[in-house]
Amino acid sequence: MAVLDDIKETIGLRSDHTTGGAASRGSSLLPGRGTLLGFALPLGLVALWQVASATGFADPQLLPAPGEVLGEIVALWQSGDLVEHIAVTMGRVAGGFLWGAVAATVLGILTGTSTWARQFLDPTIQALKAVPSLAWVPLFILWFGIFEDSKLMLIAVGVFFPVYLNLMTAIRDVDRKLIELARVNGLSRWQTVRWVLLPATLPAYVTGLRGGLALGWMFVVAAELMGASEGLGFLMIDGQMTGRPAIIIGALILFAIAGQITDKLLWLATRKPLAWQDTLDSLEGGRNNA
Amino acid sequence: MLEIQDICRRFTTPDGAVVRALEDVSLTIREHEIISLVGTSGCGKSTLLRLLSGLDHPTEGLVQLDGRTVDKPSPEIGMVFQEPRLLPWLTVTDNVGVALLDTPKTEKAERVAAVLEKVGLTKFADALPRQLSGGMAQRVAIARALVRRPSILLMDEPFSALDSFTKQTLQDHVLDLWRDESFTVVLVTHDLEEAVTLSDRVVVMRGNPGRIDRVVEIDSKRPRDRTSDAVQSLKRDLTAALHLN
Numbered sequence: 148m149a150v151l152d153d154i155k156e157t158i159g160l161r162s163d164h165t166t167g168g169a170a171s172r173g174s175s176l177l178p179g180r181g182t183l184l185g186f187a188l189p190l191g192l193v194a195l196w197q198v199a200s201a202t203g204f205a206d207p208q209l210l211p212a213p214g215e216v217l218g219e220i221v222a223l224w225q226s227g228d229l230v231e232h233i234a235v236t237m238g239r240v241a242g243g244f245l246w247g248a249v250a251a252t253v254l255g256i257l258t259g260t261s262t263w264a265r266q267f268l269d270p271t272i273q274a275l276k277a278v279p280s281l282a283w284v285p286l287f288i289l290w291f292g293i294f295e296d297s298k299l300m301l302i303a304v305g306v307f308f309p310v311y312l313n314l315m316t317a318i319r320d321v322d323r324k325l326i327e328l329a330r331v332n333g334l335s336r337w338q339t340v341r342w343v344l345l346p347a348t349l350p351a352y353v354t355g356l357r358g359g360l361a362l363g364w365m366f367v368v369a370a371e372l373m374g375a376s377e378g379l380g381f382l383m384i385d386g387q388m389t390g391r392p393a394i395i396i397g398a399l400i401l402f403a404i405a406g407q408i409t410d411k412l413l414w415l416a417t418r419k420p421l422a423w424q425d426t427l428d429s430l431e432g433g434r435n436n437a
Numbered sequence: 438m439l440e441i442q443d444i445c446r447r448f449t450t451p452d453g454a455v456v457r458a459l460e461d462v463s464l465t466i467r468e469h470e471i472i473s474l475v476g477t478s479g480c481g482k483s484t485l486l487r488l489l490s491g492l493d494h495p496t497e498g499l500v501q502l503d504g505r506t507v508d509k510p511s512p513e514i515g516m517v518f519q520e521p522r523l524l525p526w527l528t529v530t531d532n533v534g535v536a537l538l539d540t541p542k543t544e545k546a547e548r549v550a551a552v553l554e555k556v557g558l559t560k561f562a563d564a565l566p567r568q569l570s571g572g573m574a575q576r577v578a579i580a581r582a583l584v585r586r587p588s589i590l591l592m593d594e595p596f597s598a599l600d601s602f603t604k605q606t607l608q609d610h611v612l613d614l615w616r617d618e619s620f621t622v623v624l625v626t627h628d629l630e631e632a633v634t635l636s637d638r639v640v641v642m643r644g645n646p647g648r649i650d651r652v653v654e655i656d657s658k659r660p661r662d663r664t665s666d667a668v669q670s671l672k673r674d675l676t677a678a679l680h681l682n
């Protein structure tokens with residue numbers, strides 16, 4: 148039955164598309180049946196967790212009850228500390244993401260459009276990619292100190308590679324036939340970029356940005372575990388030092404939520420210019436992508 | 438008048454071999470005629486069409502349109518490729534409008550609307566390419582070529598991917614447009630019946646190196662009945678000519 152429902156849903160959304168309403172796609176913003184289904188597993192796990200805690204199956208020193216975790220988060224929230232920690236971590240991700248994405252975009256455009264730049268730069272960039280990113284940590288600390296700069300640098304390195312690789316490959320893979328079409332129709336260089344290259348590379352670029360953002364979140368944890376006096380990662384270390392597992396678990400959940408929210412925002416921001424894509428995602432209103 | 442004067446086009450492959458795609462090709466294409474290029478695969482038809490479009494340049498010789506050398510694409514020469522080559526992120530209107538980017542907005546809108554009406558796609562003006570059938574997509578491509586009001590329309594196997602019914606409809610359609618607009622058509626095709634029903638002249642090419650083998654004049658009046666004896670016998674003659682190569 149569920150399969151049948153899925154098919155009906157797909158077909159229904161498909162006919163929305165053919166009538167061409169961008170507005171109808173907006174409805175997928177509201178939690179539909181598919182979204183609700185996605186909540187079922189986490190809620191079930193929480194219920195199981197609650198049962199395990201209530202029956203004494205779970206050791207409260209290791210896995211405190213859901214209510215206790217929630218209590219810790221609420222207490223932190225009320226003291227104002229939590230907002231502070233979240234803001235600091237978000238700021239680091241945002242800063243590192245910006246630096247990494249900008250550098251990757253500039254270099255990706257260069258190596259994607261110019262054979263010379265590619266032959267000159269790409270081998271080095273590929274070689275740097277082979278260094279496991281966390282291996283940069285000691286060097287960055289040595290160079291930039293243990294404070295913000297080294298953290299931003301590390302996050303930026305994490306963000307850089309997926310964005311760079313996706314963009315460069317996408318530019319190189321733009322269908323030469325479409326470039327030729329632009330020539331036949333007398334498009335200038337800039338017009339070709341605007342009407343052909345940019346839209347053609349956007350999907351892969353957005354994929355790169357989203358991958359980069361995910362790595363940014365990964366690396367902010369690493370950076371904050373390394374040594375920090377604020378931030379969600381610091382909160383986790385703090386919880387570990389003071390033997391408060393509820394804080395560790397709370398921070399873990401907050402990381403998951405923050406990561407999801409930023410990814411969703413990125414997706415929302417780029418959804419409209421990508422609505423033309425003839426993919427499975429577009430058949431399903433992009434819900435799978437969210 | 439489009440003049441092809443003693444053209445050679447050679448390609449050098451990466452391993453250093455030289456391919457003589459066209460050798461000593463001369464042809465004068467008259468105003469408002471429909472001329473077809475036929476020949477076995479690889480005999481240089483597409484290469485010749487690309488030279489006419491200004492997308493490619495001859496190794497030797499000249500292509501001249503009304504006395505001026507064609508060395509880059511120009512609005513006077515429209516091109517329809519074998520595949521529609523629509524930009525998937527633009528609506529039908531914008532896909533056609535891409536050919537008129539430097540035209541003032543209102544004039545552009547009018548001309549695009551007019552040409553869409555002509556190819557019968559007004560209803561699909563706001564559709565995206567993925568919502569079109571193959572025949573509709575190819576009509577958009579034809580509209581995009583015509584919207585610049587070219588004096589020459591080059592078409593490289595424009596109907597080869599279509600089923601025979603859609604193909605005939607589109608052929609008739611192009612004939613109608615051609616009658617109204619008085620442009621010249623150069624059509625590359627594998628379909629000899631298409632060549633015979635549409636053209637004033639059929640140019641038979643042979644490959645390796647690519648040359649013109651013969652030019653067949655077809656005088657009978659259009660529209661021509663595809664099943665008529667005249668058309669079928671010409672088609673047989675052409676088939677025989679191609680097999681001789």
Ligand SMILES: Nc1ncnc2c1ncn2[C@@H]1O[C@H](COP(=O)(O)OP(=O)(O)OP(=O)(O)O)[C@@H](O)[C@H]1O
Nearest residue numbers: 448449450456458477478479480481482483484485
């Ligand atoms: N860019 C190129 N580089 C090297 N060789 C080429 C190039 N373009 C065409 N050729 C060669 O030139 C010859 C003519 O090719 P062309 O595409 O013009 O043939 P065609 O008559 O259009 O064939 P078909 O009917 O299969 O489309 C072929 O041998 C082809 O391999």
Ligand SMILES: [Mg+2]
Nearest residue numbers: 482483484593
């Ligand atoms: Mg060809």
